[in-house]
Amino acid sequence: MRAVLLGATKGMGRALARLMAERGDALFLLGRDREDLARSAADLSIRGAAGTVGTAHCDLLDPSSFAPALAAAAQSLGGIDTVVVSAGVFAAQEALEHDAALRDRLLTADFTNTIHFCEQARQHLLNGGSGARLCVFSSVAGDRARKPVLLYGAAKAGLSHYLTGLDHKFAAQGLKTILVKPGFVKTSMTADLPPPPFAGEPDPVARRVLRAIDRGTPVVYAPAAWRWVMLVIRLLPRAVMRRIGF
Numbered sequence: 001m002r003a004v005l006l007g008a009t010k011g012m013g014r015a016l017a018r019l020m021a022e023r024g025d026a027l028f029l030l031g032r033d034r035e036d037l038a039r040s041a042a043d044l045s046i047r048g049a050a051g052t053v054g055t056a057h058c059d060l061l062d063p064s065s066f067a068p069a070l071a072a073a074a075q076s077l078g079g080i081d082t083v084v085v086s087a088g089v090f091a092a093q094e095a096l097e098h099d100a101a102l103r104d105r106l107l108t109a110d111f112t113n114t115i116h117f118c119e120q121a122r123q124h125l126l127n128g129g130s131g132a133r134l135c136v137f138s139s140v141a142g143d144r145a146r147k148p149v150l151l152y153g154a155a156k157a158g159l160s161h162y163l164t165g166l167d168h169k170f171a172a173q174g175l176k177t178i179l180v181k182p183g184f185v186k187t188s189m190t191a192d193l194p195p196p197p198f199a200g201e202p203d204p205v206a207r208r209v210l211r212a213i214d215r216g217t218p219v220v221y222a223p224a225a226w227r228w229v230m231l232v233i234r235l236l237p238r239a240v241m242r243r244i245g246f
């Protein structure tokens with residue numbers, strides 16, 4: 001694989017990048033912190049990534065950084081066949097309700113600009129011919145509106161909708177879209193939150209996601225149990241959703 005990863009300096013993205021490095025994929029990292037990128041690239045090289053692991057600055061809050069970052073990746077890798085977007089922002093519902101600037105950043109990063117990035121990535125992938133894969137981390141929070149993740153979930157619901165549509169529109173042209181729906185996973189993003197039942201770890205999640213990328217599975221819940229948890233939650237009547245705090 002010749003893969004570009006946005007958001008692989010931490011959490012699930014880092015676990016996934018390490019698995020890809022260990023099997024000898026060629027990797028290029030995008031992110032906003034140059035030192036983190038350099039450290040992560042060195043780590044992936046030691047783990048077996050093919051060739052040099054290149055890096056480029058790319059900030060989800062700065063769409064002008066997208067085109068140069070993807071162009072640098074395409075040049076370094078000699079074309080891109082896989083793009084993974086695990087970059088994302090989370091904030092507590094209470095904080096988002098009271099802080100309009102934080103709300104704007106989260107909605108812009110997780111919805112608008114992730115879509116802008118994917119639109120540019122899609123063009124690189126379609127230019128690369130067959131075997132193209134776009135894997136993007138959304139969330140189970142987008143499956144049903146819930147009080148504790150109302151705003152974050154709204155952004156992820158929109159993102160999931162977009163990715164589902166990409167699959168419908170571009171599958172016939174050879175683009176495989178892999179929509180990842182993590183449940184609660186223990187990463188820096190959730191470090192301040194009490195883990196619920198079925199909380200997962202980044203490594204098993206990464207193994208599940210990589211299998212989905214290889215197979216071109218359109219939707220993957222990770223950990224797997226969240227598929228059934230969300231099935232039940234989607235079936236709950238509105239009156240119940242109004243009463244419960246989940």
Ligand SMILES: NC(=O)c1ccc[n+]([C@@H]2O[C@H](COP(=O)([O-])OP(=O)(O)OC[C@H]3O[C@@H](n4cnc5c(N)ncnc54)[C@H](OP(=O)(O)O)[C@@H]3O)[C@@H](O)[C@H]2O)c1
Pocket residue numbers: 006007008009010011012013031032033036058059060061086087088089090109137138139140141181182183184185186187188189190
């Ligand atoms: N953990 C969970 O329970 C959970 C559940 C559902 C969905 N998700 C989603 O899964 C994805 C990965 O989550 P995670 O838990 O692995 O998160 P994480 O450990 O916090 O890692 C997030 C990554 O995104 C990058 N990032 C954040 N803001 C960015 C920006 N403006 N521009 C570029 N990169 C940026 C971070 O880089 P920096 O070091 O620069 O911040 C980091 O590499 C996210 O989309 C998240 O919403 C997570």
